[in-house]
Amino acid sequence: xxxxxxxxxxxxxxxxxxxxxxxxxxxxxxxxxxxxxxxxxxxxxxxxxxxxxxxxxxxxxxxxxxxxxxxxxxxxxxxxxxxxxxxxxxxxxxxxxxxxxxxxxxxxxxxxxxx
Amino acid sequence: xxxxxxxxxxxxxxxxxxxxxxxxxxxxxxxxxxxxxxxxxxxxxxxxxxxxxxxxxxxxxxxxxxxxxxxxxxxxxxxxxxxxxxxxxxxxxxxxxxxxxxxxxxxxxxx
Numbered sequence: 001x002x003x004x005x006x007x008x009x010x011x012x013x014x015x016x017x018x019x020x021x022x023x024x025x026x027x028x029x030x031x032x033x034x035x036x037x038x039x040x041x042x043x044x045x046x047x048x049x050x051x052x053x054x055x056x057x058x059x060x061x062x063x064x065x066x067x068x069x070x071x072x073x074x075x076x077x078x079x080x081x082x083x084x085x086x087x088x089x090x091x092x093x094x095x096x097x098x099x100x101x102x103x104x105x106x107x108x109x110x111x112x113x114x115x
Numbered sequence: 116x117x118x119x120x121x122x123x124x125x126x127x128x129x130x131x132x133x134x135x136x137x138x139x140x141x142x143x144x145x146x147x148x149x150x151x152x153x154x155x156x157x158x159x160x161x162x163x164x165x166x167x168x169x170x171x172x173x174x175x176x177x178x179x180x181x182x183x184x185x186x187x188x189x190x191x192x193x194x195x196x197x198x199x200x201x202x203x204x205x206x207x208x209x210x211x212x213x214x215x216x217x218x219x220x221x222x223x224x225x226x
Contacts, residue, residue, distance in 0.1 A: 043216035056213040101147035106158040
């Protein structure tokens with residue numbers, strides 16, 4: 001079974017620009033979560049999508065948004081980029097059911113650098 | 116909200132010794148606790164997890180213990196090897212698949 005994939009792997013943008021990151025979950029997984037990883041803050045939850053609906057949202061400004069398609073692929077968008085948005089953006093997929101937590105499988109991440 | 120505190124932030128051990136990493140959580144409703152290993156430049160990978168209906172789980176050289184009363188759980192690695200060197204993260208859930216992660220422990224195993 002293919003793992004979680006993310007594109008692009010590396011991205012360099014300048015302040016004020018916007019960026020779209022993509023995540024393809026493991027086949028059969030309907031939940032995709034997004035995390036921001038920085039040396040100072042560690043792994044911070046951005047949001048989770050399940051069946052094309054945002055189910056949970058972390059404490060990030062409205063510049064961070066996402067969506068999920070019918071094939072469970074997810075995109076994350078960051079508008080009006082700031083220097084502090086430089087980070088590794090990880091997505092994780094899981095089977096997710098209503099009765100219990102399920103293992104999350106992480107993608108390789110997209111390294112975003114904002115200049 | 117859920118806070119997960121993880122200690123220590125760095126840990127160096129001699130090859131063959133044991134390593135212990137501890138995490139505490141605040142939400143008493145949390146009932147699933149995964150541990151992830153992240154090698155340099157790679158994605159986090161689940162190495163072991165525990166659900167709240169058990170107090171301990173072991174997988175070869177790795178074990179996790181859970182104390183629900185005290186709201187803490189620990190990762191134990193025995194007979195450490197250089198390939199165990201990595202950053203380890205604990206996590207606890209808030210709702211659904213929203214997880215709070217600890218700040219990570221950088222483990223170095225000295226040959």
